[in-house]
Amino acid sequence: MAKFRKEGGKRLPAISTASLPDIIFMLLFFFMTTTTMKENTMMVDVKLPEATELTKLEKKSLAKYIYIGVPKRELQKQNGTEARVQLDDAFAKNTSDVGSYISTKREAMPESDQPLMIVSLKVDKDTKMGVVTDVKQELRKAYARKIYYTANERANNY
Amino acid sequence: MKKREIQEINASSMADISFLLLIFFLVTTSMATDKGLFRTLPPPVENKEKPKDIDVNKRNIMLVLVNSNDKLMVNGEVIDVTRLKEKAKEFIANPSGNPDLPEKEVVDVPLIGKYSVTTKHVISLQNDRGTSYQAYIAVQNELVAAYSELRNELSLSKFQRKYAELTDEEQSAVKTVYPSKISEAEPKNYGQVAGGAQ
Numbered sequence: 001m002a003k004f005r006k007e008g009g010k011r012l013p014a015i016s017t018a019s020l021p022d023i024i025f026m027l028l029f030f031f032m033t034t035t036t037m038k039e040n041t042m043m044v045d046v047k048l049p050e051a052t053e054l055t056k057l058e059k060k061s062l063a064k065y066i067y068i069g070v071p072k073r074e075l076q077k078q079n080g081t082e083a084r085v086q087l088d089d090a091f092a093k094n095t096s097d098v099g100s101y102i103s104t105k106r107e108a109m110p111e112s113d114q115p116l117m118i119v120s121l122k123v124d125k126d127t128k129m130g131v132v133t134d135v136k137q138e139l140r141k142a143y144a145r146k147i148y149y150t151a152n153e154r155a156n157n158y
Numbered sequence: 159m160k161k162r163e164i165q166e167i168n169a170s171s172m173a174d175i176s177f178l179l180l181i182f183f184l185v186t187t188s189m190a191t192d193k194g195l196f197r198t199l200p201p202p203v204e205n206k207e208k209p210k211d212i213d214v215n216k217r218n219i220m221l222v223l224v225n226s227n228d229k230l231m232v233n234g235e236v237i238d239v240t241r242l243k244e245k246a247k248e249f250i251a252n253p254s255g256n257p258d259l260p261e262k263e264v265v266d267v268p269l270i271g272k273y274s275v276t277t278k279h280v281i282s283l284q285n286d287r288g289t290s291y292q293a294y295i296a297v298q299n300e301l302v303a304a305y306s307e308l309r310n311e312l313s314l315s316k317f318q319r320k321y322a323e324l325t326d327e328e329q330s331a332v333k334t335v336y337p338s339k340i341s342e343a344e345p346k347n348y349g350q351v352a353g354g355a356q
Contacts, residue, residue, distance in 0.1 A: 021169065021175075024176040051298075055195075056193055060192070118196075125295070127290070128288050128289065128291075129285050129289040130288065132294070136199060140201065141202050145199040148195070148197075150193070151195060153193060
């Protein structure tokens, strides 16, 4: 009779994991190229407003960020619950700090990029316009006239 | 003589190392691309003098006021934000030549030819210090939408393509027909108590 089964059940060969690093490296490079470093740690709560006519911010290196919103819960003790302006990793003492912040940021940029600078405003949707208007006036004084109201895409149109 | 074989380097820990790197990048980076409304602010007012009142005919202005309760008023009429786009489109284009809407002027536009354009129209936007940011963005959005819809309609009828797909010259031709003229009033305090540092 023909033998169908070899004696002493043959073990499955171990799966080669030699290509695993390559796969992971591929993933790594994918994420490295498609993502950008976090700009700042958020100290204010920002829920962006919604809009439909949005354009993409093409060159992130040209963008400088200003955050406006109510301080996060754990920071409310020192900073109150009124809307504050966050520049880099600190709160602005008053809105006139925005001007000097923008000019130091601009000087840090290469000269060819300086006129192309865009100020991206990330403002909480419940903020009152008073603060935003003050910041906008400061930006005008600092000749940072290209601004960008960051918003989320609204799915449904009216 | 026995030839000594070169030992292979054990690469099994390579996967762990690259996993570690991968997780590091996943944590420190953000994928979200920024989207938003792009606007250009007017240059600062140089001297403290009162800016000269430019003589603008009343029919050429569309005054959009947003109060601290986020209610909208256009030329003295309270309307809902959903109707703003339609109103703005009618104002910018003035298709029926209504004497209450902006005056038209025949302009020779390259690539398009003679076209009557409301060259002098201005949309003036004023908001209170107490207006919420969401309401402000919604109004801005509707006004931008009005312009882009008009431009799209013109591009489709003249060039059979959408505005975004036109060449630069064609785009600037469409822009001369519908130039974006949204002006924001110099901020005023209306005396109402509202949040915000001075």
